[in-house]
Amino acid sequence: MGSQTKFxxxxxxxxxxLFQQVIADDPIPAPAVLREYSEIDVPxxxxxxxxxxxxxxxxxxEERLWPRVWQMACxxxxxxxVGDCVVYDSPGASFIIVRSGPDDIRAYYNSCLHRGMxxxxxxxSVAKLSCPFHGFTWxxxxxxxxxxxRWDFPGLxxxxxxxxxxxxxxWDGFVFLNRDADAPPLADxxxxxxxxxxxxxxxxxxxxxxIRKTIDANWKTCIEAFVESYHLAGIHAQALPFGGDASTxxxxxxxxxxxxxxxxxxxxxxxxxxxxxxxxxxLNSALxxxxxxxxxxxxxxxxxxxxxxxxxxxxxMGEAHGVDYSTMSDAEAGDAVQYSxxxxxxxxxxxxxxxxxxxxxxxxxxxxxxxxxxxxxPKPVDAQWxxxxxxxxxxxxxxxAGAGVLPPWHGEIYDQDVNGLRQCQAGMRDGGDADIIYSxxxxxxxxxxxxxxxxxxxxxxxxxxxxx
Numbered sequence: 001m002g003s004q005t006k007f008x009x010x011x012x013x014x015x016x017x018l019f020q021q022v023i024a025d026d027p028i029p030a031p032a033v034l035r036e037y038s039e040i041d042v043p044x045x046x047x048x049x050x051x052x053x054x055x056x057x058x059x060x061x062e063e064r065l066w067p068r069v070w071q072m073a074c075x076x077x078x079x080x081x082v083g084d085c086v087v088y089d090s091p092g093a094s095f096i097i098v099r100s101g102p103d104d105i106r107a108y109y110n111s112c113l114h115r116g117m118x119x120x121x122x123x124x125s126v127a128k129l130s131c132p133f134h135g136f137t138w139x140x141x142x143x144x145x146x147x148x149x150r151w152d153f154p155g156l157x158x159x160x161x162x163x164x165x166x167x168x169x170x171w172d173g174f175v176f177l178n179r180d181a182d183a184p185p186l187a188d189x190x191x192x193x194x195x196x197x198x199x200x201x202x203x204x205x206x207x208x209x210x211i212r213k214t215i216d217a218n219w220k221t222c223i224e225a226f227v228e229s230y231h232l233a234g235i236h237a238q239a240l241p242f243g244g245d246a247s248t249x250x251x252x253x254x255x256x257x258x259x260x261x262x263x264x265x266x267x268x269x270x271x272x273x274x275x276x277x278x279x280x281x282x283l284n285s286a287l288x289x290x291x292x293x294x295x296x297x298x299x300x301x302x303x304x305x306x307x308x309x310x311x312x313x314x315x316x317m318g319e320a321h322g323v324d325y326s327t328m329s330d331a332e333a334g335d336a337v338q339y340s341x342x343x344x345x346x347x348x349x350x351x352x353x354x355x356x357x358x359x360x361x362x363x364x365x366x367x368x369x370x371x372x373x374x375x376x377x378p379k380p381v382d383a384q385w386x387x388x389x390x391x392x393x394x395x396x397x398x399x400x401a402g403a404g405v406l407p408p409w410h411g412e413i414y415d416q417d418v419n420g421l422r423q424c425q426a427g428m429r430d431g432g433d434a435d436i437i438y439s440x441x442x443x444x445x446x447x448x449x450x451x452x453x454x455x456x457x458x459x460x461x462x463x464x465x466x467x468x
Contacts, residue, residue: 007037007249009441016271019249019263026330027307033196034263034331038251042447044454046435051450052218052428058366065343065456066091068180068464070189072345072358073097073107075207076173077386083140084125088177091361095166096120096129097175100140107166107177112136129163138163172202184466191256193339193347200332200349204379206386209405211373213394215418217425219344219361219369220449225421226357227340227445229264233272235420236413241277241285242305244268244335250444257452257465258342260445266334266352267306279305289409310334313352321378325351340445342452367425373414375405 007020023030051057073088079099086097094110096119110118117133128145130137137146142163147153166177169186176186215222232245244265251261269277282305287296299308310330318325337349346357354376362368392403401411438446455463
């Protein structure tokens, strides 16, 4: 149930302010979509831990989940010209995402119809799709173009040899695919996201960098760590003075099985600290993390740390982007506002977090997943071309802090996540058979994920959202 007056569960007991109380005091008010609150009962209190570690359950997901959900495969700017291709290795199926016409994008199964060879091993640009094994060739529209020694295939009919396709639909520059002909349209699947991003378009941004890191954890273990702030005290204790974990708002909607949200305020102390901090102490703690060793400025009387930090973010990002952000709300400038799109995507609606996350299972190993950390930048005005995506692959011992992409302090946060997820999965794998349990509110998005997952892996295909 949504409400304009209720902004937390009735059972919440915390001295920390609610997110809505925090933003009500901001000098530049938040937009209407950030002043909404939605709370529903998600009756998933626990799940078997085999859902995180069992090869059999991973196989069930590969059979029933991944073929029926909309998956973000690439960005339109990754394939700007006709013939440009991106290889997307979805769980259980590899696809070639190709721009087959100026405004036509298709997703072909990445397999030759002759002997099954992969048609593309990497991103490329082609005039036709040609198999590197024997030379079977297809036009960009998927129709058969050439068969070597055609005389040796007397029964072959061209009309039966078009490349099989998945459905493709687009939103805000993102290219999605779905293998299920009966799945609901992407517009329905996206739920609240289009309306909530109507004035925060990713269509005027471009994918600048992708950092890839294979993590020793199940894909659900990974995404679940990023949809709650509850782990702040354990994994990111340095952020307790300003991270706003207990003030984070979690939203799930009764009519939206695929989307959930949290809004984590910056410049608000945790309720897990032993004493209340002054605004100056909050600012000092935040700046000591970001600018280690630098002397922090003294706040003017009445100035709050979060407002000072939001103003600093507007100024810094404005200078970096050449854009005037002076009228952007404090919440949009400084807070972590992010939405999850089931099953494996997280999209931020925050100036300081120009990020999208994608988590993909490593095939054949339920204890590993690939984390793709995508960084976006504003498209230059009247740009005739955009730079190619910078790809940074981190090896087993490589760190986010040492990759040279993020500021070291920021990279350290993701390294803490990687190490924590590794230990979490090890405990899942080797810690016996007790169920995994979730808190009622701060982990409600995890409950919501498993509620939707159960519908997809159900024995009755009609249980999946949007099916009849």
